[in-house]
Amino acid sequence: MTRFSFSISATDGVARTGAITMRRGDIRTPAFMPVGTAATVKAMRPEEVRAAGADIILGNTYHLMLRPGAERVARLGGLHQFMGWERPILTDSGGYQVMSLSELTKVTEEGVSFASHLDGTRHMLSPERSIEVQRLLGSDIIMQFDQLVPTTSMREAQREAMERSIRWARRSREEFDRGGEHAERAAIFGIQQGALDREMRQASAEGLIDVGFDGYAVGGLAVGEGQEAMLGCLDFAIDMLPGDKPRYLMGVGKPDDIVEAVVRGIDMFDCVLPTRSGRTGQAFTADGPINMRNARFAEDQEPIEPGCPCPACVTFSRAYVHHLVRSGEILGAMLMTQHNLCFYQRLMKALREAIGVGQLGSFAASFLERYRSRARTIAEPVSG
C-alpha cells in the first residue's frame, strides 16, 4: 500500500490540483485542513467535519501533549480512535504554540524548555520529543520541529533561527526515520523559514531539500505582516520548494488569502478562522464576511448564505442564527461553524475544479472581486 504519494492531475499557471494518497485516505489538493486543537474541531462532530468536505484535519502537538498527554492518547489507541476521525491527521510540531502560548520559555540548541499555560508545569520540546509526541498521537503527516522568532526580530536573530531550524529539520527527519512501523505509513514535512527575506528563504529551502522531506511548508507567514507582504514573499518563496511535492502554507487564512496563495502554487492550508469565527458570530459568504450579531438580521428569513447547501443553511434562517448568537447559545456556535467549514470546503472544491478546466485566473478574479466588493462598500464590524 502506498505510504505517501502526490499526484498532480492538472496545472494552471503555477497552480496545480491533484491528490495526496495515504493509507487512511486521499487528500484532494488544494486542501483546507480544519483545526482540531484539543482533539476536537470545536463545536463539530467528526462526521459533520467530513460531510463538510474535509479530507484531513490538523491536531496541535503543544495542546495535546499537555492535555490529555501524548502517552495517554497512545494508550487509548491513538488520536484517530480517541476522537473518532478515521482519515488523515496532520500534526504541527508545537514550535509555534510553544513560543506564542507558553511561559518562561528557554531556547537552546537542544530544544525549547517551557512552562505549560494550563498549570505551569515544566516541559521540554526538542526535535526528538516533538516527533515522538506526534508519533505517539499516531499522526499521518508529521511536521518538523522548528524555531520561530518574532517577525520584529533583528535580521541576525532571524538568520540564526532559520539556520537552527535546518539543523532541527535534520534531527526531526532522523527521529522520524527511527519510528519503525509508524515511519512506514506516515510522512514528514519540512518547514521553510526566513521571514520576508529572499536570500534567507533560499538558504532555508536548500537546507531542507538537502535533508529531504515528503512535503514542504512555508512557515513564518500570516503572523501579522499583512496580506501584501505575505503574497510578495510567496511570489519568490514557493518556487524554491520542489514542484513535485506538496507545498503547505501554515496558518492561512482568510478566503481571499487562500485564493491568492493557490494561484501562486500552494497545495495545503490550515486556519482557525472558520471555526473561531463561527463562535464569535462571523459568517463567511461569497459576498464577504457578515456579522450575524448585526441587528439587520433579526427578522431576516434568508439562510446564512443563500444557496449554500450546508445543513445550517438548509434548515435555519439568519433571524434564528442571529437570535442564537445573541443569546450565547451553543447551537449558534454549532451552526455557524458548520456553515463556515462548508464555505471553506466549497471554495477549495471550486478552486480544484477551476484548475482542472484551466480557468483559475478568471475564477480567482471573479471570486476576489465579489468577495472584496462588499468589504469595500459596507463598513461592517467583524471579529477575527
Place this chain on the structure above:
Amino acid sequence: MTRFSFSISATDGVARTGAITMRRGDIRTPAFMPVGTAATVKAMRPEEVRAAGADIILGNTYHLMLRPGAERVARLGGLHQFMGWERPILTDSGGYQVMSLSELTKVTEEGVSFASHLDGTRHMLSPERSIEVQRLLGSDIIMQFDQLVPTTSMREAQREAMERSIRWARRSREEFDRGGEHAERAAIFGIQQGALDREMRQASAEGLIDVGFDGYAVGGLAVGEGQEAMLGCLDFAIDMLPGDKPRYLMGVGKPDDIVEAVVRGIDMFDCVLPTRSGRTGQAFTADGPINMRNARFAEDQEPIEPGCPCPACVTFSRAYVHHLVRSGEILGAMLMTQHNLCFYQRLMKALREAIGVGQLGSFAASFLERYRSRARTIAEPVSG
C-alpha cells in the same frame, strides 16, 4: 382532524400508558419533554432531539417574550418554523420564571409587572398577555397563567395565591377560547396549586375542573421540598385530577422522581436536568449519575453508559468525553446532552412498555434499586 385527544391503552395500578393525539403529531405517554428555553434545546440540533425519542418539547414564555420577542417570532412564522421543530411544543405560562428570574416584581389581581433580567425593561404578564404570547409563539399546549409564592410562605399567602390562580385559570381559558384558528388546533392545561396541603390541593382541583381544561398539571412541587414530601403530596393530589385527562408534573425531575411519579399516575414531565447536567459534566446511567470530570475516567475506554445505543456512546469513550468536559469543549456538552436526553427517553419507553405488560411494579423496584444503590455506595460529587 383531531384537535386534542388522550387515549389510554393500558393501566397498571393507577399508572397508565397511551398517547395524546394532536395535529402536529402524537405524544406517547408517559412522556418526557426536553426543555428548549430560548428556542433551542441547548447544544442539540432538532433532529437529534427527535432521534433521542422526544415527541414534544417545552418552550419558555418568559424567555421568548423577552428575546427574541413573541411578536417577532410570530412574524417569522411561529416558534416551530423559527427553531426547526415540527412536532408539538408545550409552552409554560411564564408564571414560574417571572417570580424566580425577574426583578422589581409587582403582583396585582391584573397580573405581574416585572423588570427583565436581561436589560431591566419593564413588562407585564397577565393571564391574557401570557395566553397571547403563547398563541403568538404558535404553541400546541398552552399553560394557564398562575401565581407562585415561595414554599416558605405563610399558609394564608399560599391560599390567596391558589385562589387567585383559579381566577387566573378562568381568565386564561377565556382568552384561549378567543384565539380563533389557534384555539381550533391547540390545547390548554390548568395548573393545580396548594403547596403540600391536601385541603388546598382539593380546592384548587375543584376550581380548575369547574373551568374545564384539556389536561391538568401539578404545580408548585420540585421547588426544594425534597423527594419524600413531593411524593407524599402526589399520593393525594393526583387523584383529585380527572382520570381521563393527561396529568403533568411540572419541572420534574431526576430519573427516580420520574419513576415514582409514573407509578402514582403522572403522564407528562419536563425538566432541565438532562440538558443542564450535560453541560456541567453529569451523565445519567442506570447505575446512577456519574461525574465525567472524575479522574477515574481519564483512560476509561467504555462509553459513557455501556450498552447505550445513543450516538455519543456508540462512537466515543469516557476517556474522550472526560477530556472534552475537562477542556471545556463544546463537543463535550453536545455529547453529554445527547446521552442524557437519550437516557431519559429510553427510561420513558421502558416505563410505557412496563405498564403495557402490567409489570410496572417490578420494573420500578428493579430500576430504583439499581439506580440508587450506586448513589448509596459511592459518595461521588455530582452537580445538579
